[in-house]
Amino acid sequence: MIRLTYVVKDFEQMVEDWSKILKVKPDHHLLSLPASVGSGYLYANNINEAMSFLVMNVKFHDDVVLERKALNEIHLLLYFLHVNVADFYEIVSDVDKIKFGPNVKRRSIFLSSTNYPLEITYSKGTEVQLIGVYFKSSLVRKFFKKDIFHYLTEYSQVRLKDHDRKAISDEENKLLREIFETDLKDDFGKLVLHNRILLLVEKILNRFLVDEFPDSKTKGSKEEDLDGLKEVEFMLSEKELEKFPSIKGLSRVALMSGTKLKKRFKEVYGMKLYEFYNHNRLHKAKQWIESGETNIKEAAYRIGFANLSNFSKAFKKEFGFLPSQLKN
Missing domain, CATH: 1.10.10.60 (Homeodomain-like)
Structure with a gap:
């Protein structure tokens, strides 16, 4: 059995720490598992000091325990999980435990928090596709009203009670497939991955808030806004697009005004349209x-x-x- 411990503040540092334990040198935060542990990879990226993500796509060749240590601060963690269980799969918090038997497939979204410990055990032969996104509390406060921030924090404290309350939608599954099919050895691929994860996070948080706060107005975009932005992103990512399209043309594609498009694109992708x-x-x-x-x-x-x-x-x-x- 292999045990890997971590504290979620910086997924890039976590990958570096695990690489030392596994005695494998990472390539720009891309860690390929040694054959004794499994096949596949872990990739981490810090978007900024308040947000970090981890992508894991592996099949374990031994029983593996991932032990998350608790922090004194409360920051949010959003997990997207696809698990094909070989023998067993177990999640243990400080107050409860869930265990799944052999040949089970789990697909779920799980909102957690950094202030309590969590231990996940995967049996030998289990396949895992996971995306973990860390949000510093200051970032969540910035984008959501005070009552919604407090609700999200309280929701994250229920431990494993509602660990699979949110199912993954077809659109989210499509984004997840694109993420796991991305070539991470290519700079352009890493940029695409970064964009897909931001879209995925915004989609699920928007859906979560619509479900829990149907009358609330947040700084998050509507679902149709995200679909339009994704169409614009596809246009601007064409390999041999020789000329930058007009804002008017991009606005028609996004089904929003030019002013709104420029503002929303910068919010979601972190770059202006031409810069992207x-x-x-x-x-x-x-x-x-x-x-x-x-x-x-x-x-x-x-x-x-x-x-x-x-x-x-x-x-x-x-x-x-x-x-x-x-x-x-």
């Missing part, structure tokens, strides 16, 4: 040049730069070095 477009195309060009798929001039042309000097300036601004240095 430019970031994506430059990362794609970098990947082409590094792999030898194109030379510098061809890469610049494919992403819409007619002037090589302008491409080099934009490239250096994004990465801190010239594209010619990749070839050297």
